Structure formats: structure tokens, C-alpha cells
Amino acid sequence: MKVINTKTNLKNYVLKTKQEDKKIGLVPTMGALHEGHLSLIKKSVKQNDITIVSIFINPTQFDNKEDLDKYPITTKQDLELLKSVNCDAVFIPLANDIYDGNITSTHFDFDGIENQMEGKFRKGHFNGVATIVKKLFELAKPNNAYFGEKDFQQLLIIKKLVKKNNIPVKINGLPIFREPDGLAMSSRNTRLTEEYRKAAPFIFKTLTKAKELFPKNGIKIVDWVKNEFKNHPLLSLEYFTVTNEENLIEPKKISPLKKYRGFIAVYAGKIRLIDNINLN
Ligand code: AMP
Numbered sequence: 001m002k003v004i005n006t007k008t009n010l011k012n013y014v015l016k017t018k019q020e021d022k023k024i025g026l027v028p029t030m031g032a033l034h035e036g037h038l039s040l041i042k043k044s045v046k047q048n049d050i051t052i053v054s055i056f057i058n059p060t061q062f063d064n065k066e067d068l069d070k071y072p073i074t075t076k077q078d079l080e081l082l083k084s085v086n087c088d089a090v091f092i093p094l095a096n097d098i099y100d101g102n103i104t105s106t107h108f109d110f111d112g113i114e115n116q117m118e119g120k121f122r123k124g125h126f127n128g129v130a131t132i133v134k135k136l137f138e139l140a141k142p143n144n145a146y147f148g149e150k151d152f153q154q155l156l157i158i159k160k161l162v163k164k165n166n167i168p169v170k171i172n173g174l175p176i177f178r179e180p181d182g183l184a185m186s187s188r189n190t191r192l193t194e195e196y197r198k199a200a201p202f203i204f205k206t207l208t209k210a211k212e213l214f215p216k217n218g219i220k221i222v223d224w225v226k227n228e229f230k231n232h233p234l235l236s237l238e239y240f241t242v243t244n245e246e247n248l249i250e251p252k253k254i255s256p257l258k259k260y261r262g263f264i265a266v267y268a269g270k271i272r273l274i275d276n277i278n279l280n
Helices: 007-019 035-047 065-069 075-084 117-121 125-140 149-164 187-191 194-199 202-230
Strands: 002-004 024-029 050-055 089-091 144-148 170-174 235-244 260-268 271-278
Touching: 002 007, 007 024, 007 050, 007 125, 024 035, 024 125, 035 050, 035 144, 035 170, 050 075, 050 125, 075 089, 089 125, 117 125, 117 149, 117 235, 117 260, 125 149, 144 149, 149 170, 149 260, 149 271, 187 271, 202 235, 202 260, 202 271
Parallel strands: 002 089, 024 050, 024 144, 050 089, 144 170
Antiparallel strands: 235 260, 260 271
């Protein structure tokens, strides 16, 4: 596996790969890899000749300094995991290099999707995400790119980014990978204390129950979920919302012809966890 640390070296690697007429799959990550990341990488290895994984903790997508400063870094272990799934190249750049010395984000218009949920509660988050992903697409020139439904709103935003900028890449969304107790895998889970880690599966349990209640109760499940968290001794609900899966707009009335998803953000102490579930 090739370890690439600079933009110039990545460009040269991609040029050579393109000259050999090989299909490139890209999996952007922030490292501290887990089975969820590996499911995307395995898919890419299957569907492309060359898989490039990027590991970059992108400062411009963090609105919370502590979250950025304490983001887990496990590079040595990541490299071993990447080798074990036959990844071809890993790109680990420095911020100054990939941002050309100007570590700021560009402003994007994603037709309002960027202002809901994660966009509302993490100001500037999606400008940061779109800025870095656009740079990665321009450098790696992938035929395919892989993203998890764990960050469902991000997945929709990347699809918009590609459409609006005519970037020739297919965006593939993959299902959420979970721990045996239902907790959605996340690099941030390693920062949970034992007590919070034990409490955290309550999030997915509540989502699953909300899904069961949805056919009869529709949008009323929002109040039901809020109530479930009201008296929880450890977990504090930031938001739960039900939206149309395509445009992330909250429906006034449920239509049997449309697809809906429930989205949740919860604080387990200082650690912010997100999850989502398809409701029909
Ligand atoms: P991150 O390193 O958290 O930025 O995530 C990199 C990619 O992995 C994103 O496309 C995420 O949506 C995806 N991902 C993270 N956690 C999971 C999970 N539990 N299941 C599936 N994909 C995931």
C-alpha cells in the first residue's frame, strides 16, 4: 500500500493510474477507522481497480474547538486495517498543503439542505465538508466515491455538490454499520466513558421504537422521542426530526408515496452522537 503525504505526490499517482486506464474509488475519512469505514473501503476495492482512502481531520468543518482538538488519531492502527482490506493508497495530507496555506472554507448553496439539522447546529459545517471533498475529488479524480448513510445529510450534500459543479464521479451511499448493541459506529465512540458508552445504545433503541410507531402515529413520533429523552439521566437530546428523505424538509402530512427518515443528535456528556433511521 502506498502512503502519500503531499498533493503533488497524489496528483502524480493519479496521473499514472489514469494512464493505465484504471478505475479509481475514493473513500474520504477522518481516520480512527472502524468497521463502518472498512465497509465503504471493501465496497470500493470490489468495484474499482484502485482504491484511495484519505485520512484528514478537516479543521474547517469543526465548529467546536474541543471536538477538533480531541478527535482520535490512530494512524498506525489505521494503516494496518487499510492493508488488511487491500487498500491501494492512503492519502494523509497536512492542512497547509491541501488548503494551499489558506485554511478556510468556500461558501456553498445546496438549496437549503445545508441549513437544516447538522447545518443548523454546527454552523459552517457543510461549507467545510464541501470544500474539502471538492478538493479531494479534484485531486484524486475518482470514478466512484463512497460515503456512509451514518451522515445522511452529508451524503445528500455531496450528491448536490457533484451535480451543481458537474464533477464526473458516481456517489455511492452505504448503510450504517452498528455495534452489536445497536450503537452506530463512530470514531467519537472511543471518547465515551464506560458509563456513557453503556447508555448510548438507548439512541438506536429509541429510533427503532419510533419506527414501529410511525405507521400509526406519523409525525407525532417526534414528541414521543422528545419525551423518551426528557428524563434520561445521562443522554441529552439536541434534536430529533422527521423529514422527507429526498429534500430533508419536515412534512406537514405523511404521504404513503414518499420516503421518510428520522434524524437524531444526542449529547453523551461532551460527546455528540448522531444517528438516523428510515421510517417506511
Ligand atoms: P468520518 O471518518 O467520520 O468522517 O467518516 C468517513 C466516512 O465513513 C463517511 O462517509 C461516513 O458517513 C462513513 N461512516 C462513518 N461511520 C459509519 C458507520 N457506522 N457506518 C457506515 N459508514 C460510516
